[in-house]
Amino acid sequence: xxxxxxxxxxxxxxxxxxxRQRGRAMAIELGFSSGDGTLIATAIxxxxxxxxxxxxxxxxxxxxxxxxxxxxxxxxxxxxxxxISDIRQxxxxxxxxxxxxxxxxxGVRRLMDEFEISSQSGRGTTVKVKKWRQ
Amino acid sequence: xxVPILKQGEFLIATFQAALSDADLKSLRIGLVxxxxxxxxxxxxxxxxxxxxMDSFASRTLREIAQMIRLRGAETVIVGIQPExxxxxxxxxxxxxxxxxxxxxxxxxxxxxxxxxxxx
Numbered sequence: 326x327x328x329x330x331x332x333x334x335x336x337x338x339x340x341x342x343x344x345r346q347r348g349r350a351m352a353i354e355l356g357f358s359s360g361d362g363t364l365i366a367t368a369i370x371x372x373x374x375x376x377x378x379x380x381x382x383x384x385x386x387x388x389x390x391x392x393x394x395x396x397x398x399x400x401x402x403x404x405x406x407x408x409i410s411d412i413r414q415x416x417x418x419x420x421x422x423x424x425x426x427x428x429x430x431x432g433v434r435r436l437m438d439e440f441e442i443s444s445q446s447g448r449g450t451t452v453k454v455k456k457w458r459q
Numbered sequence: 460x461x462v463p464i465l466k467q468g469e470f471l472i473a474t475f476q477a478a479l480s481d482a483d484l485k486s487l488r489i490g491l492v493x494x495x496x497x498x499x500x501x502x503x504x505x506x507x508x509x510x511x512x513m514d515s516f517a518s519r520t521l522r523e524i525a526q527m528i529r530l531r532g533a534e535t536v537i538v539g540i541q542p543e544x545x546x547x548x549x550x551x552x553x554x555x556x557x558x559x560x561x562x563x564x565x566x567x568x569x570x571x572x573x574x575x576x577x578x579x
Contacts, residue, residue, distance in 0.1 A: 338481035345512055346478065360543040363511060367547040370514040374481075429515050432551030 331387040333373075335404075341373040344385040352398055355389050357458055365398060365456055368436040371429035372402035372452055380406020380449065390455065397438075397457040405449035412444055462487055464494055469501040470571055472564070477509045484520040492527045501533050501575055504567045508539030518553040525558040534559065534574070538567040 331351060333344040348369040352362040369385060376383035383404025390399045409415045416430050430452070434440040437454040444450040462483070465472040471494055473487070495503060505521065507513065513521075525535035536559045540548075548554075561567040 342478045342480050349511070360546065363541075363543040364547050364550070366512045367514055367544075367551065370512050371551070374514065374516060377481075429551065432515070432553075435550045436547060 333385045333387075334382070335373050335376045335384055335402075336382045338374075338377055341370055341377060344373045345369045348385075348387055348398075348400065351387050351389065352456075355396055355398055355458065357398070357456070361456065361459070364436045365400070368433045368454060368456075369400055369402075371433050372400065372454070375429065375450075375452075376402060376404045376406070380404035383449075392457060395457050397455050400437075400454050401451065403449065403451040408446045408448050408450055409442075409444040410446045412442055416442075462490075464491070466498055466500075467568075469499075469575065470568070471495060471498065471500045471503045472506060473503060474506045474508075475510050477511050479510070479517070481516055484517060488520055488524050488527070491524055492531060495528055495531050495533050502571045503528055503533060503535045504564065504571070505535060505537050506539050506564055506567075507537060507544075508541070508563070510544065511541075513540065513544050513548050513553070515551060515553060518548060518555060522555060522558060525555075534571070536561055536567045536570060538562065538564050 331347050333340060333347055335341070335344060345366040349362045349366040352365045357365065373385055383402065383406065386401040388399045390397045433454060437456045439455040441453040462476065463474050473491055491503060521537060528535045537555060538561045540560065559570065561570050
C-alpha cells in the first residue's frame with residue numbers, strides 16, 4: 326500500500342481538476358476499480374468545489390489507509406473559511422447558500438462509505454470521507 | 460483548454476476533454492451558442508465520452524448550454540456519458556432533465572437525422 330500522503334492546495338478551479346486526478350490515480354494505485362475511481366474522483370471534485378465557492382482556499386489530503394482486513398482511501402477536505410452554521414441543514418438535499426444546486430454534501434456522503442464533518446462558524450470546515458476497496 | 464467544435468452539415472459537434480476546468484466550461488457555454496448563431500446550426504451534439512467526472516458544476520453547465528441553445532431554436536444532444544459517470548451522477552442526484560441524450564456520437568447523429576430528416 327502506498328504510504329505516502331498527497332496534499333493538493335485548493336486555490337482556484339484549476340486545482341479542483343488536479344485534486345480529482347490525483348485522487349483517481351491514488352485510488353487505482355490502491356487497487357480500486359475504475360468505477361470506484363470515478364466515484365472517488367467525483368466526491369473529491371464536489372469537496373474541492375465547496376472550498377473554492379465558500380472558503381476560496383483550503384486543501385485536499387489523500388491517503389491510503391489500512392482497516393482491519395481491508396484497504397481504503399481517506400480524503401480530507403479542509404478550509405479556514407466561514408464555516409457552516411447549520412450542518413444538519415447542509416446535509417439535506419437541495420440546500421445551498423451560494424445559488425448552486427446545493428453543497429453536494431449529501432451526494433458526497435452517498436458516493437463514499439464513511440463521512441464525517443466538523444465545522445465552526447467563522448473558523449472553517451473539515452470533511453473527512455473514506456471509501457473501502459470491495 | 461480548447462474544446463474542438465466540428466461543423467457537420469447543419470449540426471455542430473463539440474468534443475469535451477477529460478480535464479475541463481470550471482473556467483473552460485464557462486467559456487464553452489457562450490462559445491457554443493455563438494457558433495450555433497454563426498453557422499445557423501439546427502443542433503449541437505456534445506460528446507462527453509472522454510469526461511471522467513461529471514460533477515454538479517459540469518452537469519449544471521451542460522443543462523444551461525442546452526437551454527441557451529434551445530432559446531436559439533436549436534437542439535442539444537449529450538452523447539457518451541460513461542456508465543460509471545452516470546452512476547456517480549445519480550448518486551449525486553444530478554439529472555440532465557429536458558436534455559436529449561444518446562449512447563454515442565453515431566446514435567446522436569441518427570437521432571438528429573431522423574428528427575430533422577436531413578441527409579447530413
